[in-house]
Amino acid sequence: MQTKKITFTVNGREVTLEVDIRESLLETLRNRLQLIGTKKGCGVGECGACTVLIDGETIDTCIYLAVWADGKEIRTIEGEAVDGKLSKAQQAMLDEGAVQCGFCTPGFVMSITSMVESGKQYTREEIKKEISGNMCRCTGYQNIVNAAERALK
Ligand code: FES
Numbered sequence: 435m436q437t438k439k440i441t442f443t444v445n446g447r448e449v450t451l452e453v454d455i456r457e458s459l460l461e462t463l464r465n466r467l468q469l470i471g472t473k474k475g476c477g478v479g480e481c482g483a484c485t486v487l488i489d490g491e492t493i494d495t496c497i498y499l500a501v502w503a504d505g506k507e508i509r510t511i512e513g514e515a516v517d518g519k520l521s522k523a524q525q526a527m528l529d530e531g532a533v534q535c536g537f538c539t540p541g542f543v544m545s546i547t548s549m550v551e552s553g554k555q556y557t558r559e560e561i562k563k564e565i566s567g568n569m570c571r572c573t574g575y576q577n578i579v580n581a582a583e584r585a586l587k
Pocket residue numbers: 473474475476477478479480481482483484485494495496497
């Protein structure tokens with residue numbers, strides 16, 4: 435097994451690890467750092483359950499190698515609530531009744547957070563496009579799009 439030492443920050447904490455060069459960042463986050471809020475759904479970059487922010491961009495960590503995270507800044511769902519106060523996206527998801535399972539929700543929150551922090555305005559159609567990489571198997575999309583609109587207000 436070939437390994438490489440990498441350093442990145444996750445939710446503001448610097449981490450240095452020796453990783454298998456074939457290891458996905460999702461495996462590193464869940465199995466080695468116990469950040470299990472980031473979920474594994476499809477494992478092939480289709481469902482968005484594994485979405486985190488890397489240097490502010492939404493990334494599917496199941497198809498992102500841990501070694502690529504060297505020197506990067508990562509944010510996961512665990513870092514979103516600060517001192518017990520939910521982030522804008524989290525609060526909006528709650529307010530709009532957009533949370534049904536714990537599986538897809540972290541990914542949706544990270545995608546909505548990315549939109550909120552972009553400072554841009556989005557139409558409802560643009561929101562749908564932006565979150566099209568996140569799937570909700572119970573098709574709760576109306577409320578999720580409502581939540582994104584609320585978070586972006
Ligand atoms: S688990 Fe990564 S996109 Fe589905």
